[in-house]
Amino acid sequence: MIKLYGNPYSRANRVRWALEAAGAKYEEETLSLGPEGTGSQRFRAINPNGLVPAINDEGLILFESVPICLYIAKKYAPTSLYVESIRDEGLLLQWSVWAMTELEKHNETASLHVTWFSAPKRDASIAAREQAEVSRCLSMIEEAIQESGFLVAKRFTIADLIVSEVLTALVHAKIELNDFPRVKRYLKMNLLQPSAQKAFASDVIQPYLT
Numbered sequence: 588m589i590k591l592y593g594n595p596y597s598r599a600n601r602v603r604w605a606l607e608a609a610g611a612k613y614e615e616e617t618l619s620l621g622p623e624g625t626g627s628q629r630f631r632a633i634n635p636n637g638l639v640p641a642i643n644d645e646g647l648i649l650f651e652s653v654p655i656c657l658y659i660a661k662k663y664a665p666t667s668l669y670v671e672s673i674r675d676e677g678l679l680l681q682w683s684v685w686a687m688t689e690l691e692k693h694n695e696t697a698s699l700h701v702t703w704f705s706a707p708k709r710d711a712s713i714a715a716r717e718q719a720e721v722s723r724c725l726s727m728i729e730e731a732i733q734e735s736g737f738l739v740a741k742r743f744t745i746a747d748l749i750v751s752e753v754l755t756a757l758v759h760a761k762i763e764l765n766d767f768p769r770v771k772r773y774l775k776m777n778l779l780q781p782s783a784q785k786a787f788a789s790d791v792i793q794p795y796l797t
């Protein structure tokens with residue numbers, strides 16, 4: 588059985604969702620975020636990077652949420668969450684990596700200056716610049732899903748799962764989806780899947796289900 592080291596308010600959500608969507612058997616150890624949990628010597632012996640998520644699959648320890656999701660999809664759900672052709676694999680990897688290096692990066696920086704930093708540390712110009720970058724990313728998704736409703740292979744894949752999970756953090760950057768109606772519908776539809784309903788704490792996805 589796979590062991591997931593996670594936390595319900597962390598990037599472990601995308602891995603838990605991937606495990607649920609793949610129908611893989613797993614158990615989760617919840618760690619607190621900070622010195623007693625993720626920063627502890629015991630956890631650093633498992634994941635030297637000291638962050639959740641990490642998994643142990645038959646002795647293989649992996650960290651970094653996006654590669655973990657891709658690994659789970661390819662190993663446990665090759666015909667549903669993964670894709671067949673090398674062409675589609677290229678697109679799958681593109682959107683999955685982009686979700687982390689562009690969409691998530693800009694949303695996280697905006698969130699710091701809108702929500703997480705104490706007021707004196709917030710910089711309104713950085714917040715505005717990064718919110719604009721998130722909007723640019725949302726326009727890209729709006730365009731990409733226009734034809735089939737999905738990012739790759741005209742069906743729900745691990746790329747949609749990863750992008751959708753990253754989108755659940757928009758609330759922290761105070762980004763509204765009203766200007767992106769296709770993305771709004773896409774996110775709601777994906778989060779209404781039974782696998783997502785099992786994977787997320789309800790308060791994390793509630794803002795996107797209305």
Ligand SMILES: N[C@@H](CCC(=O)N[C@@H](CS)C(=O)NCC(=O)O)C(=O)O
Pocket residue numbers: 596597598599620621622625626637638639640650651652653
């Ligand atoms: N790039 C990593 C980032 C992981 C990460 O930042 N994890 C956070 C929770 S979302 C964490 O473990 N924080 C605990 C800490 O900072 O001590 C991934 O995607 O897995």
